[in-house]
Amino acid sequence: MDCCIHDIDLSIYYLGDVVPKSVYAIGSIAHHPELDQFKDVDNGIAIVEYWGGKMAYFYCSRTMAHGHDVCTEVIGKKGKLMINVHPRSNNVILADGRGMGNEVQPEYWERFEDAFATEAIEFCEAVLEDKQVPVPLALGLKSLDIGWALQEALWSGKVVRFDEQGRRISQDQPKL
Numbered sequence: 001m002d003c004c005i006h007d008i009d010l011s012i013y014y015l016g017d018v019v020p021k022s023v024y025a026i027g028s029i030a031h032h033p034e035l036d037q038f039k040d041v042d043n044g045i046a047i048v049e050y051w052g053g054k055m056a057y058f059y060c061s062r063t064m065a066h067g068h069d070v071c072t073e074v075i076g077k078k079g080k081l082m083i084n085v086h087p088r089s090n091n092v093i094l095a096d097g098r099g100m101g102n103e104v105q106p107e108y109w110e111r112f113e114d115a116f117a118t119e120a121i122e123f124c125e126a127v128l129e130d131k132q133v134p135v136p137l138a139l140g141l142k143s144l145d146i147g148w149a150l151q152e153a154l155w156s157g158k159v160v161r162f163d164e165q166g167r168r169i170s171q172d173q174p175k176l
Contacts, residue, residue, distance in 0.1 A: 003060040004046065004150075007072070008143040009135070011048065011056035014074050018050035019166040020146050025154040031063040039155055046150045051164055142166065 012018055027041030035042055042062040049055050072083040086102075094101055126133045149160040149168060161170045 003062065004044070004058050005143055005147050007058050007060070008048070008056075008146050008150075009139065010072060011058075012139055012142060012146075013135075014072075015050065015054045015056070018052065018054055019164065020142075020149070020162045021049045021051045022159050022161045023048050023146060023149045023153050024159045025150045026157075027154055041154070044154065046153075048146060048150070 023046065025044060025046040027044035029035055029042055032042040044058075044060045046058040046060075047055065048058075072081075074081040122134055125131050145166070145168075149162070153160045160168060163169050
């Protein structure tokens with residue numbers, strides 16, 4: 001949930017007013033064995049199928065040796081939008097005997113520092129000045145419900161299904 005919740009938010013935002021149909025998740029512990037006691041993983045893959053034929057795929061990792069790496073790709077009928085596919089902390093590219101490369105933010109905080117500050121300011125303004133929050137509560141709750149279902153799928157190894165109103169209805173054996 002902590003590693004992927006905003007990716008779920010983005011899938012709902014980019015794909016429109018979608019309703020989940022089914023979710024499935026797998027994961028492993030490659031570097032952080034202490035996560036096992038919390039039934040968590042350091043590398044996970046999740047698939048969300050939405051009613052109407054749209055889908056989202058998420059890969060979350062806590063073990064990128066080169067630094068914090070987060071990107072989004074949205075594939076549609078007329079092309080593909082790619083955001084931060086080649087992560088970088090600045091626009092400097094170093095060319096040397098090893099090839100060409102760039103630095104990447106070492107952790108999530110550097111990548112999202114401005115976003116976190118903006119989010120906190122907007123929340124405080126909503127509370128103190130009775131303003132609307134930029135993202136409706138319903139979207140956040142839908143993301144959480146999908147996240148909880150993905151966590152359940154990760155723990156159980158089963159597909160979690162939803163009805164057309166987005167209510168959880170069952171767990172099935174995984175499709176392999």
